[in-house]
Amino acid sequence: MILFRFIDKVSPPKYAYAHCDVPCGIYDPRSAQIAAETVVKMVEKMETLPDKPSIADRNLFIRATLTKEEHARKCKEELLILWTDFFKIEHLEMFPKLHETFWKAAKLCSKNKQEVNMEAAQSLKKAVDEIAQMFAKAKAAK
């Protein structure tokens, strides 16, 4: 240990950030995209269950419902972080409909919690992909 500390004095180590919620410039829309894709998958599973479900089918339905709920919530959470922490006032010039896009996507997260609706699930995925594209353009412009 003493040896490593001596080496650190001669050749200082790099910093490894534990990354708390202090804005340190690290964002990624991929988590929101994965959450939205999961919502689509769960709706797919729920819509293909038979009319007379077995115990196993009902178990699957319940689990899919819980997973849909969790990932719609997570999607909203990730979108909120991007909206409030990553995008700045100057991005409004690049994306005049930025607030509306995020607001609609957040509304779709709620709708997908409330309903089993493939159209709503696909709309959420599309909205999140649109936000990911805005994110990529904003990053490229930095």
Place this chain on the structure above:
Amino acid sequence: MIFKFPISRFIIRDRSMEPYFHEGDHVLTFNWKKPTVGDVIVFRHDGLYLVKRIKKVSAGKYYVEGDNRALSSKGMWMNKGEVTGKVILKY
């Protein structure tokens, strides 16, 4: 093939890995073994070295989170290729 040094030294910044790692801790990573779920890793992302714990592995990516859930509310997916090494020692 780029040579990867077997060990690396880092100093922890921020508090999102408490209680196991605190601000100012010196850590050593071992870089030659593939990490797995539960391991604390240092990885490079957007020009910074980050330290997090692996929670899930899927399709060539790791999902990582901070241990201090009160301070680190969000995790992230990162590529396996971004891993520097697994934290093996605090000194």
